[in-house]
Amino acid sequence: MLNRPMESVRDSVLRRRTLLAGMGAFALSACSSKPAQPTTPAVEQPGIRLGVLQVTDTAPLFVAQREGIFEKHGLQPKFVTMELTGDQRIDLEHGVADVTFDSWVTIFLNVADGADWVVLGEAYQAGPRSTGLLVSPSSRLRSVNDLAGKRIGVNNLRGLGVLLTNSVLATNGMKPSDVQYVEMPFDKIADSVRKGEVSAGWLVEPYLTRAQLDVGCVLLADTAVGATADFPQSGYACARSFARKYPGTVRAFQRVLAEAQSRALDRSTVEAVLPDYVQVSKSVAQLMNLGTYPTTTLAIRPQRVVDLMYTQQFLKSRINVEERMAAGTT
Template identity: 40%
Template sequence: MRTQGRVLFVLAVVLLLGSCSFLDETDAPTAPGPETERLSVGVSNAVETAPLRLAVSDGLFRRGGLQVELVELDDDDPIEALTEQRVDVVFAGNVTLFHAAATGTKITLQGEAYVAGTGSMALVTLPGSPYTDPSRLPAPRIAVPTPDGLGALTSRSVLRAAGVDPAAISFEVIPFDGMVEALREGRVDAAWMTEPHLTVAQKEHGALVLADCAHGATEDFPMSAYATTEEFGAAHPRTLALFRDLLAEAQQKGADDGTVRRALPRLADVDEVTASLVSLGTYPQVVHAERLQRVADLMHGSGQLTERLDVGALVPREELP
């Protein structure tokens, strides 16, 4: 009887522990999911947004639990699209983003998009132009796609390094597809171009590089990023954390130049030859505040920002090292 009692006691303990374990497993709270499973992202420039576009088309975001809708902004103001809530997240040039932040727009950076590589942005001229050296003209006229954007910022930097007074440079706002004609007509002395427009101008019109704008103070220069409003970020922290994680995976795939080049003909209006010739930069996987600070500091030094901007304040706290 005593032995039988011990056996029954042991069985009771085993059953009790088993039931507790079962309850622990079934009643364990699960981590909350994203606040929304849909996210609209405003995009432009197919070269700089190539990894994101590929990840969306290949289903990476969908498999990760997020439906990302890409909204082509073309010539629309990305900051307006964001603040008017036409998109949840927007791709934009860092100069545009930092100018908006410095003038009161509350934004947070959700990921870097693109960092310039050698030859990925440059001042160009046409064959026969007398402007063959950056120091040759004391007051050059430069075509740029936007006023006070990355083109003006980097052009001032490389021309200053060549001995040109930045205050003497005049900028003409001309869309990329009109720059070659402006050069041909003599309305500007040089044009600031990025890929794939740069390679197209070289291949189809014999354009010559006057100065590489990813050189010297602007070598490995951060060109663009993804951002959202502080308000949207505060309301959707888990959604944006998931977006950042999946974007990092997408950007990692962008490290393979071959993958990007093969995709460009279907992502942008370029042929396979042009896609094989474009100069590519890099696609960062994380937001690097110190790297981005270079942009804000150059803007401050050139007078585009009246006060120094702390870029670290624009990065989600959990993303800071």
């Protein structure tokens, strides 16, 4: 009689242990029956070649390099400095770069000429006074209308500067034919303005601030206002064949870009890389006007560029940017 309660307690404990063990086995079975989560594609080509220009737009890439963001996502990029002057026609199939950075104008002109490229991401949007027309401190020009019949220095006769300046001219009732564009490197424009070889020059940062500090140039007109306010300035593209052959590499680059662009929202982070990678002084880096580094890629933004290019007859037909978006862009 005295042993029965003890046996009853032991039996009860055993039954509870058996029940818990059964429940654990069921839970494990249920977990194992769930569909497998999608895995991140392998990076097929870690040593991706990135075509870059020494302009403010590319600062996030150098932030990514400095902070180990590329390595974090399995990439070991090789930076290739591209030409900043003239109308560039880039061979992404057999050339020196796999992915290229450039102004949207140049990217879409390449596409219009038959380059089968896809958009990987946005780089930069112009901000107030981040791009504009400069004149010498002794210039008698006081308004955009005073540019009639004058020479304007630009880095590319078929580039972003001409597109933006044409828009400013139109706002003031003028035509592109009312001025004469003269092509020269960015780093020569301010001096040409000072010498009177051109009456005005179009510049982006950091060249804009450098011209004001070093040469004393004066801003005549902001070219990122009105119809071109917050204008999508530049982006990244690769050949469609590259995106198809190396989808994991492309996705890795897009992840790097998104993280780096987010880091670049902190101005001090951008200022820290500019002296070493874009070759500007610390004072210029601190004083220059910055635009915006988009953290997502939306076709509607570069489509603005296409539409303006078509209106100004840079393009014979419109390009549908949505159809040019690589997998992974949103």
